[in-house]
Amino acid sequence: MTPITYPPKPSPGDRVAVISPASGLPGLFPVPYELGLKRLREEYGLEPVEYPATRKMGSTPAERAADVHAAFADPGIKAVIASIGGDDQITVLPLLDRELIRAGPKPFFGMSDNTNLLAYLRNTGIVGFHGASVMVELGRPGAMHPQTADSLRAALFTPGPYELRPAERWNDINRDWADPATFDEEPALRPGSGWSWVNADRVTEGRSWGGCLEILGWLLMADREIARDPAEYDGGVLLLETSEELPSATDVFRTLRNMGERGLLRRFSALLMARPKTWSFEHPDNPEEAARYAADQREAVLRAMRDYAPEATIVFDVDFGHTDPQVVIPYGGTVRVDGPARRITVTY
Incomplete structure (x- = not known):
């Protein structure tokens, strides 16, 4: 059985990567995206860092893979969060450097098309986190649902049972x-x-x-x-x-x-x-x-x-x-x- 470990968790004040490994929908719908970034800062105390393809519709698999690599290779980035899902992330997987990602394990949050990257991380020996994209859950109109907000807070910052x-x-x-x-x-x-x-x-x-x-x-x-x-x-x-x-x-x-x-x-x-x-x-x-x-x-x-x-x-x-x-x-x-x-x- 593949050895698998939980990556270190971020702390309030840390920088977190926001990437679009599936689709650059933040470029088409900036309102929920910006709202999600605002909540990351104000409600979770984290500083989001964007990458070149995050808001780019039509980005190539190579561009998206480069963002994944940059996020995992940067020791100053303490977690990685997907902006949203899509339907093209499977084309990114063959371009990923497993050893690079294994050398810098970080919590990754995403779902839907991000099932691709979650499965990849599991096979690399890294626990990922299914859920909580920036545009949908963090960018929810009015306010985050309390159950979503509490679960995300625990998953981000608190190891142990929930x-x-x-x-x-x-x-x-x-x-x-x-x-x-x-x-x-x-x-x-x-x-x-x-x-x-x-x-x-x-x-x-x-x-x-x-x-x-x-x-x-x-x-x-x-x-x-x-x-x-x-x-x-x-x-x-x-x-x-x-x-x-x-x-x-x-x-x-x-x-x-x-x-x-x-x-x-x-x-x-x-x-x-x-x-x-x-x-x-x-x-x-x-x-x-x-x-x-x-x-x-x-x-x-x-x-x-x-x-x-x-x-x-x-x-x-x-x-x-x-x-x-x-x-x-x-x-x-x-x-x-x-x-x-x-x-x-x-x-x-």
Whole structure:
């Protein structure tokens, strides 16, 4: 099994890199980006440092890789945070210098397309952190969601265990970043329904792996950053979430089925399945359509897990995906899933 360690944590006053290894959307939507930078400074006491491709739409994979290298090579940078996700980060991976990054380990925060870099770091022996991009979570209109803010603060500064809690109120409907009125007030929230448990008769603890399901599918197709020996994942905790592209239940099942055929699913002792995003600008589902989409996705996951990992503990609707709030999950770090007590504890 690959030795993996937690990188040193930053302290208030430290410099942190803000990079765009997936997409230069800060250049198109400066308002949420600048708001996220402001909160890094004022609410977390950190000094963000931009890199050449951070605001550059259409940057090349080589330019984005250079920013990753510069951030990890600079001893004055104490953490690295992605501005946002995208759909092109897989092209950056072959250009990365693993030894350079291993020599300067730093906490990296990102999700969605940043699943690529999180998986790369895990294979390099570095725990990453799934969650908390600058534009989305830090740049949330009105204020950060308290659960997101607390989880990010703990992940940034405090090593040790952190217990996750189901969101009492949540949201997955976005407003237009191009409309200044979007940032006048916080998003409207709706009541949460708690987590749903399957095979909750045991306690499991292991190192996490996974991320955005669509990105994992791409990594599997490209045969990148997937352990050559599936035993690498034995006893681990699988993290899965789906994006704002709202993949169909059929696509979710097929991706999981193919992971099962590769021998991956049965390796994990538990699955944390994030609350699915059920609304997008392209698919503005009404409440009934949204509920049906979520139910269909859950059944697709259950079907695949029944076929390939019937004994695994499953927890549905954990708040670490494309919905709001978003808690930070250590990627490659320790996650404890206590079924009888209905508790999830991560180690930051």
